[in-house]
Amino acid sequence: MHSFDYLQEKLNRIFASVKIISEPKELYDPIAYTLSLSGKRIRPLLVLTGCDLYGGDLDKVINVAIGIELFHNFTLLHDDIMDQAPIRRGKDTVHKKWNANVAILSGDTMFALATEYISHLQATVLPEVLKVFTMTARQVCEGQQYDMNFESQENVFLPDYIRMIRLKTAVLIACSLKLGAIVAGANAEEKKKIYAFGENLGLAFQLQDDLLDTFGEENKFGKEIGGDIIAKKKTFLYVKALELANDMQREALLRYLSTLSMTPDAKIRRVKELYRILHIEEITKAEISGYFDKALQCLDQMDVEQNDKKELRGFANRLLIREY
């Protein structure tokens, strides 16, 4: 396969040439704005990767890569309304810069555009690609719903938490790789393995996000540390801490999170102290390693060049340790 630098470069050229329709501009300006914020474009990169690994023609998979990025950005747009998030990638979110109606409708349009891009795929692989894509789209919605449900649940158990991040984050990573492999004509076994690789990588990736939000270094993480604690988010760290806490610790954790009489800094400090006593950082790192190792096992079993495995392992490593 080509190097990741080559694929990334190709992707940059692709997105630089994507022309978003211009009228009505109230609808398409927010879409162009969202795409211009770009982010890391990991998912379309994985689409190209899945195709390239199995010797597929990259030019045939471009529309799928664009479609996946549009879909991902659509989910962020709507999630930001639901979470009332004011900032995304350092800029105003669409519902903040325009309003909620604009964010709803331009999000819907991005979803339609995503599927429209995918529909341009060659007919031989379209049915399978579309089935995987639409099932994944539905699962991502389910994941977001479970995540919202957690807000009003005091007790969230670990298997429920893992299911949520699997649906909300991991399946789209897995789907991206698999769609590339489908277009390249990989066989059923290989498609299964690359999907499992992506799913485990996605789980590790999300758990790392949870970890960095509390234990990361602010200048590397790019967000304020402790945001999840202030927002009382049910992260892996929180769920695990409640599982391990004795009655007193449990009560303390719940009190810290819900009190109004502590400054945010004090709140974050207290919760982190408790997490340290319960070894949450180490446990989370071990969990991340567990999923990462599973991903690498899947990779080992894949029927692709040894050199390509090495390249992909390096990429996965950079993805996971980039913020430490």
Add this chain to the structure above:
Amino acid sequence: MHSFDYLQEKLNRIFASVKIISEPKELYDPIAYTLSLSGKRIRPLLVLTGCDLYGGDLDKVINVAIGIELFHNFTLLHDDIMDQAPIRRGKDTVHKKWNANVAILSGDTMFALATEYISHLQATVLPEVLKVFTMTARQVCEGQQYDMNFESQENVFLPDYIRMIRLKTAVLIACSLKLGAIVAGANAEEKKKIYAFGENLGLAFQLQDDLLDTFGEENKFGKEIGGDIIAKKKTFLYVKALELANDMQREALLRYLSTLSMTPDAKIRRVKELYRILHIEEITKAEISGYFDKALQCLDQMDVEQNDKKELRGFANRLLIREY
């Protein structure tokens, strides 16, 4: 083709057997609720009709019919949030019964489900069906955006208004018929004609809706008369009236619509008086007839059985005159 009664009956059986996934229930309950309110299911009926007219196998088009109904209901769900509409089909809207986040996310899920149903189509026709469907989905969003733009525009010109209802309403009617014809294997000419038939019928249908909102009989229309006037909606009637009004009439119309010192009943009465002076009811009826005649001309040119044309003409007639 089969009779419309037969098709309607088939459709009822299809929808009675549609099983919506159940977990997470916060996501799927609103979808089941929306589908149970059912409405008239005109669009899926037109999918079956388009297929039946060209001798297609109805069982092959069922998933498309379900997909189109899911898509249509998704647009209603999101439109109701944007319009802050409390009631739909005599029941609480989803964002009212649950909340806006639920309505956003279960709407998104319906869109994903719609495409998932369509993806089950046989591979030979899937690419074409998907292209028409996704383009239409995008156009419907554009129509809704133009409609929202009108709210803050004082001057809306007739061609802009017609473009809006073409995108928001007519293209989905046209698309439904065309998708059925695609699955049945109709040729390019026929697909063009049935699309044009649907588009003109859709325009007539929407203009009639505008007319009935102001000049209909309440017990037949099923909604309160004058709702558009109270909501200051830029309907065909309003746009046409402003086009024909002299300066004094124009000023009066704008004053009636925006004043806070008139009761709703008085407002409706005054605006209707002005519309009568300007012959708006007659002009709108003539416009409806114009589009209806165009639709019938397309129908005449279609290469289908004379008896079927008669059946379809009867159906179109019932659709258009049902509320008078």
